[in-house]
Amino acid sequence: MTRMSEPPAVPALDLKAQYQAIRDEIDPVVRSVLESQYFILGPEVAGLEAEVAHYCDVPHAVGCASGSDALLLPLLALGVGPGDEVITSPYTFFATGGAIWRTGAKPVFVDIEPDTYNIDPALIEAAITPRTKALIPVHLYGQSADMDPINEVAARYGLSVLEDAAQAIGARYKGRRTGALGQSAAFSFYPSKNLGGFGDGGMIATTDSALAQRMARLRVHGMEPKYHHHEVGFNSRLDALQAAVLRVKLRHLDAWTDARREVAQRYRRLFEEHELLGLVGLPVERADCFHVYNQYVIRVPDADRDLLRAHLSNQRVGTEIYYPIPLHLQVCFASLGHEPGDFPRSEAAAGQTIALPMYPELTEDAQRHVVGAIERFFASQRYSTKGTERAA
Ligand SMILES: *Cc1c(COP(=O)(O)O)cnc(C)c1O
Numbered sequence: 323m324t325r326m327s328e329p330p331a332v333p334a335l336d337l338k339a340q341y342q343a344i345r346d347e348i349d350p351v352v353r354s355v356l357e358s359q360y361f362i363l364g365p366e367v368a369g370l371e372a373e374v375a376h377y378c379d380v381p382h383a384v385g386c387a388s389g390s391d392a393l394l395l396p397l398l399a400l401g402v403g404p405g406d407e408v409i410t411s412p413y414t415f416f417a418t419g420g421a422i423w424r425t426g427a428k429p430v431f432v433d434i435e436p437d438t439y440n441i442d443p444a445l446i447e448a449a450i451t452p453r454t455k456a457l458i459p460v461h462l463y464g465q466s467a468d469m470d471p472i473n474e475v476a477a478r479y480g481l482s483v484l485e486d487a488a489q490a491i492g493a494r495y496k497g498r499r500t501g502a503l504g505q506s507a508a509f510s511f512y513p514s515k516n517l518g519g520f521g522d523g524g525m526i527a528t529t530d531s532a533l534a535q536r537m538a539r540l541r542v543h544g545m546e547p548k549y550h551h552h553e554v555g556f557n558s559r560l561d562a563l564q565a566a567v568l569r570v571k572l573r574h575l576d577a578w579t580d581a582r583r584e585v586a587q588r589y590r591r592l593f594e595e596h597e598l599l600g601l602v603g604l605p606v607e608r609a610d611c612f613h614v615y616n617q618y619v620i621r622v623p624d625a626d627r628d629l630l631r632a633h634l635s636n637q638r639v640g641t642e643i644y645y646p647i648p649l650h651l652q653v654c655f656a657s658l659g660h661e662p663g664d665f666p667r668s669e670a671a672a673g674q675t676i677a678l679p680m681y682p683e684l685t686e687d688a689q690r691h692v693v694g695a696i697e698r699f700f701a702s703q704r705y706s707t708k709g710t711e712r713a714a
Contacts, residue, residue, distance in 0.1 A: 332679045332688045334640030335514055339683040344574065351566040358562075366565040371525065373572055374509070377492075378501030380527045382534035385560030386541050389488040389510020392524035393421035393458070395558065396484050396506040399536040402427050402455045409449050410458040410486070411441040412648040413668035418460055418486050419649040427455065429658070431650050433665040437606040439463065439619070439675075442667075443471035450475070456482040461490035461500055463644070464516065464582075464616035465607065469495050469503045476504075484508065487527075491517050492579045494612035501527035511568055516582070516616050517575050519564040581682035582615040588686055589618060589678065592693040601625065601700050617644055618680040627676055630699050637695035642677045 341348065355366065367385045375383040386392050402408060404426035410418050412431040422429040432449050435442045439462045446457065457476050459467035467485075476483045483504030487493070490500045491509050501507040509515075511523035528534050539546045544555035590604055603621035607613045622630055627643075634641050648668040650660035662669060678692055 331638040332640060332684075332692055334642050334677065334679050336679075336681050336683060337513060337518070339681070340578075343683075344570065347570045348567055351570055352563060355563050355566050361562050362559050364562050366562040366569065367560050370560075370565040370569050370572070373569060374501070374525055375527060377572065377575075378499050378507070378527045380502045380529050382528050382531060383501075384526045384528070384534055384537045384541065385565065386524045386526065386537075387558040387560060388522045389508055389512060389515070389524040390417040390421060391541070391558040392488075392508035392510065392526045393417060393484065393486060394424055395537045395540055396482075396508070396526055396528070396533060397421060397425045397427070397456065398540055398555075399533050400456060400482050405453060406455040407451060407453045408456045408458060409446060409454060411460055411462075411668065412650040412665050413439055413645065413671055414460040414462060414486065414649065415488070415645065416649065416652070417488070418458055419652075419655065422458070423655070428453075429649070429655070430454070431660070431665060431668075433667045434462075434671065435468075436667045436670070438465060438467075438608060439671055440465065440467040441472070443468050443475065446472065446475050450479050450481070454479065454481055456484055458484045458486050459504070460486040460488075461493055463605065463619050464490050464493055464614040465605075466490060466493050466495035466500055466503065466611050468608070473504065482506070488512075488515060488524075489616035490614060491515070492575055492612075493614040496610050502529070505530055506533060511564060516579065516614055517568060517571055519568050519571075521561070521564055523560050523564040523568065525560070578682040579614045582680065583613070585680060585682070585684045585689065586613070586615045586618055588689050589693070592689055596693055596697045598693070598697060598700065602696065615680055617642075617677045619644065619675050619677045621671070621674045622676065623670075623674050625700065625703060627674055630696070631676055633699045633702075634692075634695055637691075637698075639692050639695050640679055643675070644677050646672055648672050 371383040402425045406427040407430045408422040409430045411434050413434050419429045432445045441459050485504045485507035487500040487507045488510035493500045506528035509525045511519040540555035541558040544551045544553040
């Protein structure tokens, strides 16, 4: 028997819909890699590198094993190491800080803009010391950081700028795509990213040919040619299977981005229709940015975010928290000596934000269910507030 009253389940992410739509294009290229038995680097990886470089309008792209390594490789190739400092924001995925740490350098945090959640360029200069070597602005949730003032301060102090573009392939700042907005940029092909593989993968885009060459060597144990090791690198190669899949998907990326932007517009319209704008902060899209909505993150400053999350889970709506603990408060970075209150905007965001279901195939009906469930949450909150007042 079908239970008509059961609301539809809306997962936070649905990758099967995308695969079903393009499986006729994907399956043959996977089979052809299997037939070739050529699995590591090779022509598929070189092809993807050329296509991503062209897409970003930069001369070089270097494939590697993950987005995390795509942050680590350029730092190592720049010679960042012990005694150096690298500036980034603490409200990001762990890998941004982890890559800095892994070089032996010290992560130095700068708080975010409260509306975009990206690093606040106005606060960067005060964090620069004679030891600072590089800046890593993160394009969080799919919107570029404010790159002009970041590049300006970097140029004044002679610092390298590495974009953490893991969530922002295809995003634009003043018309130019991420990947071309600094000296180098890290992309991730983790399956949940806008251009996601069937496993791990990453790529660095760069305008600097010497940097590209050194990264290409570092990803194969510093070897060039075979069995001649100039420096100690590591194994961070991209698989041919991933590259073959990603080359197919890259052709669809702009259409998927447009669909994500439509989903974002529909969320805004539905929150307006349900008169929730006073209770829910929606993503802020800067006028000079083209946001690609890897995540659709709302903010509930006056409500208990975790209660809302539990309520949505009961209503079969999947959500995520990106990210509940800012990097400066992570146990592994305790030796940096930070404490609660050091980066108040990041800490506030970590306590108040919640990511709603977001993927290109998300339907308007599903979105109505999500926003309706949020409206019911706030209605019940108001009811319990009244009850408290009566009891008092
Ligand atoms: C996903 C992500 C990374 C790391 O990418 P992996 O491919 O998972 O290693 C780095 N930074 C940010 C902001 C990310 O979202």
